[in-house]
Amino acid sequence: MKARxxxxxxxxxxxxxxxxxxxxxxxxxxxxxASRAWFQQWEFVQDWSERTTVVxxxxxxxxxxxxxxxxxxxxxxxxxxxxxxxxxxxxxxxxGFAATSDGFIFTLASLVPQGYETRVYLKNAEEFARAEVxxxxxxxxLAIIKIDAKNLQTAGxxxxxxxxxxxxxxxxxxxxxxxxxxxxxxxxxxxxxxxxSLRTNIFDKNTLGxxxxxxxxxxxxxxxxxxxxxxxxxxxxxxxxxxxxx
Numbered sequence: 526m527k528a529r530x531x532x533x534x535x536x537x538x539x540x541x542x543x544x545x546x547x548x549x550x551x552x553x554x555x556x557x558x559a560s561r562a563w564f565q566q567w568e569f570v571q572d573w574s575e576r577t578t579v580v581x582x583x584x585x586x587x588x589x590x591x592x593x594x595x596x597x598x599x600x601x602x603x604x605x606x607x608x609x610x611x612x613x614x615x616x617x618x619x620x621g622f623a624a625t626s627d628g629f630i631f632t633l634a635s636l637v638p639q640g641y642e643t644r645v646y647l648k649n650a651e652e653f654a655r656a657e658v659x660x661x662x663x664x665x666x667l668a669i670i671k672i673d674a675k676n677l678q679t680a681g682x683x684x685x686x687x688x689x690x691x692x693x694x695x696x697x698x699x700x701x702x703x704x705x706x707x708x709x710x711x712x713x714x715x716x717x718x719x720x721x722s723l724r725t726n727i728f729d730k731n732t733l734g735x736x737x738x739x740x741x742x743x744x745x746x747x748x749x750x751x752x753x754x755x756x757x758x759x760x761x762x763x764x765x766x767x768x769x770x771x
Contacts, residue, residue, distance in 0.1 A: 607646035620736035698736030
């Protein structure tokens with residue numbers, strides 16, 4: 526009986542030592558060998574290195590997200606416009622986006638106050654179209670303006686109910702700066718949402734207000750506005766659709 530117990534104990538001890546040895550080899554020995562040029566030629570070291578892919582997988586996820594944001598920005602840039610309103614020397618600038626191909630444009634009501642002349646810039650700061658304000662709601666800070674244009678690029682609205690917390694979003698804006706119309710892109714994620722607002726972790730300058738916010742499929746999630754601290758809080762796509770009737 527004692528002999529059997531002793532044999533069982535020896536087997537467990539050998540197994541435990543083997544397990545500890547394997548852990549030590551994985552944690553210390555193999556990384557050391559893989560970092561030395563001479564040992565990198567050994568086949569079992571090469572096999573171990575190929576199986577160690579955690580860092581590579583994380584890197585691939587980051588690259589895919591950046592690539593997706595770039596694809597969204599390049600794919601929708603044509604529908605984003607610069608907006609400028611002037612009255613008695615006072616100038617307000619921001620962005621908007623084409624809601625229809627024949628010149629209906631979404632922007633913020635605060636960018637097109639009553640009594641101001643509004644211009645819309647499509648491609649550069651030298652070419653603009655005069656805009657007529659068709660609908661303005663100061664409470665919701667929404668406006669629809671109209672320009673004389675055809676074949677404008679458009680995009681569909683996202684299903685706001687399906688927007689998830691933590692979902693990546695991309696801001697695409699056009700800003701009038703130093704006599705130039707420049708494109709600006711920022712990206713982040715959804716931080717919180719309710720029926721009337723979508724909060725993000727994106728911070729930027731408030732002159733980008735009125736720019737569209739997209740999901741990674743290139744669908745419009747909301748219309749951007751900014752809090753005093755620069756945080757982007759968007760007016761949801763569901764509110765935009767109800768406001769426009771599109």
